[in-house]
Amino acid sequence: MSVKHKEVFGITEEIAKQILETALSTGGDFAEVFMENTKNETIEMQFGKISKINISNVSGAALRIIKDNTEVNCSLTKFDKDELLEVAKTLADSFVGTKRIEVQPFVEKDVKLVVHPERVRGENLDQEIGLITEATKGAKEYSKEIVQIVASVVKKDQYMFVFASDSTWQTDHRCNNRLTTRAVASDGKSIQPSSSSFGRNQGMEMYDGFDAYAFGQDVAKDAVEMLHADVMQGGEMPVVIHNAFGGVILHEACVHGLEATSVARGMSVFCGKIGTKVASDIVNAVDVGTNENAWGSINIDDEGTPTKCNLLIENGILKSYLVDKRNSKKMNHPITASSRRESYKLQTTSRMTNTYFLPGTSTFDEIIKNTKFGLFAKQMGGGSVNPATGEFNFAVNVAYMIENGKITKPVKGATLVGSGKDVLLRIDMIADNLEFGYGMCGSMSGWVPTIVGQPTIRVSSMTVGGRGGNN
Amino acid sequence: MTLQQIINRGLELGLEAVEVYANTSESNSIKLDEGKLDSYNMKKLFGVSIRGLLNGKMAYVYTETLEDSAIESLLKQLVQNVKLISSDENEFMFDAGATYKQVPNLVSNYKNYSTNEKITMLQDLEKKILAVSPKIVKLGYCQYTETSQNIQILNSKGLDLNRSYSFTTTVVGPLVSDGDQTAVGRAGDVNPFFDKIETDRLVKESTDAALAQLGAGFVKTGKYPVVFDRDVATEILGAFASVFSGDSAMKKMTILADKVGQKVFGNNITIMDDPFYEDALIKPIFDDEGVPCKTKAVVENGLLNCLLHSLKTANYFKTNPTGNGFKPTTDGAVSATGTNLFIKEGNLTKDEIIESVQEGIYITQVNGLHAGLNPVSGDFNVQSSGFMIKNGKIDKPVTLFVTSGNFFDMMNNIELIGNDIEKRFIGVASPTLKVKSLAISGK
Numbered sequence: 001m002s003v004k005h006k007e008v009f010g011i012t013e014e015i016a017k018q019i020l021e022t023a024l025s026t027g028g029d030f031a032e033v034f035m036e037n038t039k040n041e042t043i044e045m046q047f048g049k050i051s052k053i054n055i056s057n058v059s060g061a062a063l064r065i066i067k068d069n070t071e072v073n074c075s076l077t078k079f080d081k082d083e084l085l086e087v088a089k090t091l092a093d094s095f096v097g098t099k100r101i102e103v104q105p106f107v108e109k110d111v112k113l114v115v116h117p118e119r120v121r122g123e124n125l126d127q128e129i130g131l132i133t134e135a136t137k138g139a140k141e142y143s144k145e146i147v148q149i150v151a152s153v154v155k156k157d158q159y160m161f162v163f164a165s166d167s168t169w170q171t172d173h174r175c176n177n178r179l180t181t182r183a184v185a186s187d188g189k190s191i192q193p194s195s196s197s198f199g200r201n202q203g204m205e206m207y208d209g210f211d212a213y214a215f216g217q218d219v220a221k222d223a224v225e226m227l228h229a230d231v232m233q234g235g236e237m238p239v240v241i242h243n244a245f246g247g248v249i250l251h252e253a254c255v256h257g258l259e260a261t262s263v264a265r266g267m268s269v270f271c272g273k274i275g276t277k278v279a280s281d282i283v284n285a286v287d288v289g290t291n292e293n294a295w296g297s298i299n300i301d302d303e304g305t306p307t308k309c310n311l312l313i314e315n316g317i318l319k320s321y322l323v324d325k326r327n328s329k330k331m332n333h334p335i336t337a338s339s340r341r342e343s344y345k346l347q348t349t350s351r352m353t354n355t356y357f358l359p360g361t362s363t364f365d366e367i368i369k370n371t372k373f374g375l376f377a378k379q380m381g382g383g384s385v386n387p388a389t390g391e392f393n394f395a396v397n398v399a400y401m402i403e404n405g406k407i408t409k410p411v412k413g414a415t416l417v418g419s420g421k422d423v424l425l426r427i428d429m430i431a432d433n434l435e436f437g438y439g440m441c442g443s444m445s446g447w448v449p450t451i452v453g454q455p456t457i458r459v460s461s462m463t464v465g466g467r468g469g470n471n
Numbered sequence: 472m473t474l475q476q477i478i479n480r481g482l483e484l485g486l487e488a489v490e491v492y493a494n495t496s497e498s499n500s501i502k503l504d505e506g507k508l509d510s511y512n513m514k515k516l517f518g519v520s521i522r523g524l525l526n527g528k529m530a531y532v533y534t535e536t537l538e539d540s541a542i543e544s545l546l547k548q549l550v551q552n553v554k555l556i557s558s559d560e561n562e563f564m565f566d567a568g569a570t571y572k573q574v575p576n577l578v579s580n581y582k583n584y585s586t587n588e589k590i591t592m593l594q595d596l597e598k599k600i601l602a603v604s605p606k607i608v609k610l611g612y613c614q615y616t617e618t619s620q621n622i623q624i625l626n627s628k629g630l631d632l633n634r635s636y637s638f639t640t641t642v643v644g645p646l647v648s649d650g651d652q653t654a655v656g657r658a659g660d661v662n663p664f665f666d667k668i669e670t671d672r673l674v675k676e677s678t679d680a681a682l683a684q685l686g687a688g689f690v691k692t693g694k695y696p697v698v699f700d701r702d703v704a705t706e707i708l709g710a711f712a713s714v715f716s717g718d719s720a721m722k723k724m725t726i727l728a729d730k731v732g733q734k735v736f737g738n739n740i741t742i743m744d745d746p747f748y749e750d751a752l753i754k755p756i757f758d759d760e761g762v763p764c765k766t767k768a769v770v771e772n773g774l775l776n777c778l779l780h781s782l783k784t785a786n787y788f789k790t791n792p793t794g795n796g797f798k799p800t801t802d803g804a805v806s807a808t809g810t811n812l813f814i815k816e817g818n819l820t821k822d823e824i825i826e827s828v829q830e831g832i833y834i835t836q837v838n839g840l841h842a843g844l845n846p847v848s849g850d851f852n853v854q855s856s857g858f859m860i861k862n863g864k865i866d867k868p869v870t871l872f873v874t875s876g877n878f879f880d881m882m883n884n885i886e887l888i889g890n891d892i893e894k895r896f897i898g899v900a901s902p903t904l905k906v907k908s909l910a911i912s913g914k
Contacts, residue, residue, distance in 0.1 A: 040802070046558060046722060049557045049558040049559060050555055050556050050557045050558065051556070051558040052556075052804060053530050053531075053552040053553075053555060053556065054530070054531045054532070054533070054802070054803070054804060055531070055532045055533070055545065055548055055549075055552070056520075056531075056532065056533035056534075056802035057532075057533065057534045057535065057536070057541065057545065058533075058535055058802075059535050059536055060516070060535060069504070069507060069509065070507070070508045070509065070510065070511070071509070071510040071511075072510065072511045072512075072513075073510065073511075073512050073513070074512070074513040074514070074515070075512075075513070075514045075515070075516065076514070076515045076516070077515065077516050077517040077518070077535045077536075078515075078517075078536075087513075090513075091513075094511060094586075124551075125552075125555065129555070147723050148722055148723045148724060150722065184723065184724060184847060186723075190848060191723075191726060191847050191848055192847070192848055193724070193845065193847045193848070234692055234873060234875065234910060234911075234912025235692050235912060236692075236914055265504060265611065266608075266609060266646075267611045267646060269653075345514065345516060347510070347512060381842050381843075382839075382841055382842035383839055383842050384838050384839040384841070384842065384854075386655060386838065388611055388646055388653060388655045389653050389654060389655060391838070391854065391856075391870070391871055392839075392854075393838055393839035393842070393843060393853070393854030393873075394839065394842055394843075395839070395842040395843045395852065412850075413850050413852055413875065414852070415839075415842075415843045415852035415853070415854070415873050415875070417854045417871050417872070417873055418871070419871065463871060463872070463873065463912060463913065463914070464873075464912060465843075465852045465853075465854075465872070465873020465874075465875055465912040466852060466873070466875055466910070466912060467850075467852070467875030467876055467877075467909070467910035468910075
């Protein structure tokens, strides 16, 4: 690996061992130190003028001890040796007892790199500025009705290091890099925003061959089209959810409920459902941390476990939860390399990486043709779920009505709500056109980059919210 | 480097003015799971945001170490970056010498109590909640957090300000079930004094609504009069608070941008931004640029009096700064946001408002505000649950419906306003509101 622990974090194996031994001196089962040195950069353009360049350096450590079912931990900005030893002692003092477990000799696993950022930053910001300039130009030139454009490149360049009493000794370098464009259309009476993002866990080489102008045009097109769309008339109907960001349905309706944070506490509708039918037979879903330089990929999770492909649902049957080290013991479930945290300031826990439905056998055209009346949700927005009840919601940013097997008029202001235990069972068609969307997922351990994805799917019936019509 | 040395070095490197904003914070958090300590979390954090001015443009850097070489490299990048900023708006730094209102600094007493006393408080709370009904399965969360924070702002124009606050937060979320349906209650108390945490209220509030939600059915799609519980009304106001921001106005991201001096809401709506409001928990006397905070009616009897301004947005709109330049996070840039922004109370109790409704819906929970709500257009479509109201009385529970409307239309159609703003609120508050009619999508 390219990262040298000593150079970046000033920790030798000897010091690491001393810290962990102190931490386990009162009978703890497991002790771990996570360190990071992260540079965040934001370069933003507002209607063609550079309005913001912010740089932030985040550096600190988090130490934790687990004994039986209790975890004590500390996040601290400083991470010199003396400070860490003192915190290890303070945390150990929360338990009463004597040493039960020896610190294992450190073993650095040889990890096949799936994320390898190259050109993280150049001599200057020319490339970043070039991208947001092109995206802005694309959006501006699309229509006179575009009254505002905010384009930005945001990079999170993170070096992390984790060592633990179970022999863990791993480092990783990640660079979450995302171009976002937001456009606002107005006809003088009302205003309508739209936005889109393109992200990878990669350096600036990810934009080689990327057409930022066309990307800007697409964002503007959505804003203008939705500005003139009719307002959605709510009710219950079949819904065709398009590929890419449409996968937010899997993310919200199901996989948040498979995270150990909910399951280990008995707070998920999917508790005790492994091996049972949770979706219709045609549904297969995965969480994959190993897609090459993908937005949600990581070489290792924040506990140092090399990532892999987790099969979550196979032919409608629930196969796996997403589980971190601590909850693995509690749930008696294998670790799935899912432990993630926004930064050392938040406790790490089970989260998603790249999560999507696998392709089916229908085509997009067949799905539309077979739908007499319903909603075509072309571009989804964000959503949320309460895993304990399974009730979820998400916004539809760009939508059309389907009438007699054809896509007809655009509609705005549609929201989908439902219950996670029902909606997956109602998926009756899946297309062969898998695509991905680039999201930020917020949960207990903060904001982490995740891919949501899917081929186009049809749900036989859903509640669609909207304020139009005279119902 | 010390903070003063950072400022001096920034000036040496050619910046016209330099400001540092240092945030030192400590927090401890205790979580229980089934009566036992699940986790104890400590945080000791420090961060410094540095901003530099050159030719009216501003750039920001942030660091968590004051090591010389790190600061030197960041300051050099700052100088390079500020030269790239090309926006038309000019930025400023505030001079020393303003007069600030004196407000007593509230210091929490949590340090006088041991960790064990805090764990016992949570254990007692959990026991009381479980004893309310056999339908309460467990507590999804049962958590106590104590926080203290100090902000220091120092600039090359002589500004040297300091403010601190500390308080405790207790939240509980019981999971209730009748074997068929489940619901999750929630209640919280933000309190500077550990010995005054309102545990009895937490027990009642977290269980009443959740138990009543069991057996919830569906609503028939249609238009209904709606009563928003004060917590829901507060969440909606909070999600739309950016419509009053000078930054949103400058970016043309609010319909209110050019409406100052015009009638925008119904006559009965007055929205205050009052940093010193008695019932607010935090009472800032200066904003994150050092400008004195002040009390103002943003909307008075439906008329838009002013927007919220930082130094930059006030200059852009050729008006005075309003003391609303705040940083959303320590490493972020200043933007114009409210201090204590609230809808002025009416004189009815929640029960009186419900009694006035023949047939309608009382909404007690909304979800997905970040996704289903558009602060630019004012449109909202949010997942909701609550109760039907029949003949002035709360009737059967209902869930999984979508409430749709437009914030600007809605604020012109508020029929009744409650007298029940939450005590010790943080940032935003609303009393119970009755809206003439909103679209409800269900079955």
